[in-house]
Amino acid sequence: MIRIILLFVLIAGSVWLAVWLADHPGRVEIEMLGYAVYTEQVGLLIGAIVVFTAIVAVLYRIWRSLRRAPRRIVEHRGASKRQRGYQALTQGMVAVAAGDSREAKRFARRADSLLNDPPLTMLLSAQAAQLDGDEDAARRYFESMLDDPEMAFLGVRGLLMQAMRNGDNPEALRLAGRAQSLRPNTPWVLKYLLQLQVQAAEWEAADGTLQQVIRQGAVDAGTGRGQHAVLAVAFSHEAAAAGDQAAAAKQARRAHDLDPALVPATVAYAKCLAETGKARRATKVIEAAWSQAPHPELAAAYGDLAGEDEAPLDRVKRFQRLHSLRPEHSESHLALAEANLAAQLWGEARRHLEQSESVPRSVRVLRLLADLEEQEHGDLKAARRWLDEAATAPMEDAWYCDSCGSIAGQWGASCASCDSFATLSWQSPPGQRITPPAALPAPETAE
Numbered sequence: 001m002i003r004i005i006l007l008f009v010l011i012a013g014s015v016w017l018a019v020w021l022a023d024h025p026g027r028v029e030i031e032m033l034g035y036a037v038y039t040e041q042v043g044l045l046i047g048a049i050v051v052f053t054a055i056v057a058v059l060y061r062i063w064r065s066l067r068r069a070p071r072r073i074v075e076h077r078g079a080s081k082r083q084r085g086y087q088a089l090t091q092g093m094v095a096v097a098a099g100d101s102r103e104a105k106r107f108a109r110r111a112d113s114l115l116n117d118p119p120l121t122m123l124l125s126a127q128a129a130q131l132d133g134d135e136d137a138a139r140r141y142f143e144s145m146l147d148d149p150e151m152a153f154l155g156v157r158g159l160l161m162q163a164m165r166n167g168d169n170p171e172a173l174r175l176a177g178r179a180q181s182l183r184p185n186t187p188w189v190l191k192y193l194l195q196l197q198v199q200a201a202e203w204e205a206a207d208g209t210l211q212q213v214i215r216q217g218a219v220d221a222g223t224g225r226g227q228h229a230v231l232a233v234a235f236s237h238e239a240a241a242a243g244d245q246a247a248a249a250k251q252a253r254r255a256h257d258l259d260p261a262l263v264p265a266t267v268a269y270a271k272c273l274a275e276t277g278k279a280r281r282a283t284k285v286i287e288a289a290w291s292q293a294p295h296p297e298l299a300a301a302y303g304d305l306a307g308e309d310e311a312p313l314d315r316v317k318r319f320q321r322l323h324s325l326r327p328e329h330s331e332s333h334l335a336l337a338e339a340n341l342a343a344q345l346w347g348e349a350r351r352h353l354e355q356s357e358s359v360p361r362s363v364r365v366l367r368l369l370a371d372l373e374e375q376e377h378g379d380l381k382a383a384r385r386w387l388d389e390a391a392t393a394p395m396e397d398a399w400y401c402d403s404c405g406s407i408a409g410q411w412g413a414s415c416a417s418c419d420s421f422a423t424l425s426w427q428s429p430p431g432q433r434i435t436p437p438a439a440l441p442a443p444e445t446a447e
């Protein structure tokens with residue numbers, strides 16, 4: 001708009017000047033280098049000067065663009081080369097995604113020759129080498145990325161993944177630490193770092209990493225608290241194995257405070273209390289956990305609170321007390337049945353086995369029934385039948401990994417199969433549900 005007004009003003013000014021010059025005739029005289037030019041048509045002179053200036057300007061522009069032409073041609077060629085290079089890079093990435101190593105390598109070479117930017121094409125070359133199964137070549141590419149500050153993180157990532165695939169945990173831990181120093185808050189780096197610190201039993205470092213994970217919001221506060229408890233139990237187990245009872249007790253107590261529902265924490269804490277002569281307190285800790293959720297490992301720890309020389313009837317009395325806290329629960333019946341069996345109270349043992357609500361009968365119930373037949377009646381055939389049934393009985397509740405689904409013989413801070421941290425939980429076998437209780441028939445004794 002402003003331009004149009006300016007143009008309008010310019011045209012109006014020119015017209016006014018032309019008219020004014022026509023109305024005021026004059027004379028211009030130029031004398032230079034012995035020549036003299038004079039005219040009485042001032043308007044014509046101004047017009048000639050304007051035309052001359054315009055021609056000079058046009059000629060100057062033509063000369064300037066001719067002078068720049070070679071450079072522009074070179075620039076254009078470079079841009080087209082770069083474009084083709086990026087195209088090759090993209091096609092190479094697509095080939096990697098499709099798993100076509102031959103194409104990926106071909107495009108990597110092409111991108112490399114067109115772009116002349118090694119860091120940019122190195123990742124593609126490394127991925128193409130990995131597709132080809134050439135891990136050594138991939139490692140060389142990843143290692144050369146480390147020299148470039150912008151590519152270093154990608155290089156470390158590639159090397160870290162290689163180390164983890166090869167099961168080289170110390171090297172993986174070192175690389176995870178380096179990745180964290182390059183990008184401190186990257187969630188996957190923190191996840192691997194925590195997992196590797198747990199495997200290396202670096203409990204305090206793992207605790208710090210977990211705090212960072214929680215701050216990042218990758219894990220909510222409640223879950224984070226539970227995971228801190230898992231770390232503390234594992235720390236306590238290790239300290240106890242190394243004979244450092246004070247540290248074991250401190251960590252076990254911390255674990256139990258953080259997550260009272262974590263059975264291994266309760267067991268570790270009760271054990272530490274019992275070992276320092278606080279058996280009454282240990283009993284209370286297990287009983288409190290039992291009244292919340294009975295668990296076979298709690299029953300085992302409860303049994304261990306008294307020494308080996310405990311009279312069987314005293315043991316029955318103690319387990320009667322535990323049973324009374326959750327009299328309806330199958331674990332309460334099983335625990336008391338076992339104590340009765342040890343005290344040779346056959347009738348009571350059978351009664352509690354019958355009351356334990358596990359149909360189909362669990363392996364543990366079937367084994368106890370076999371024990372009962374053998375000890376009460378000396379009936380080895382009947383015992384054998386129960387044991388045969390136990391061999392084909394459905395699996396029982398156990399520690400399962402929530403990440404890979406594998407079953408763990410015993411609880412640990414990380415899964416022995418997939419190395420995931422804090423993924424073990426006590427669960428029924430997948431696809432199995434315990435049906436409601438039914439009367440337990442006595443086994444046929446006649447063959």
Ligand SMILES: [Zn+2]
Pocket residue numbers: 401402403404405406415416417418419420423
């Ligand atoms: Zn697992």
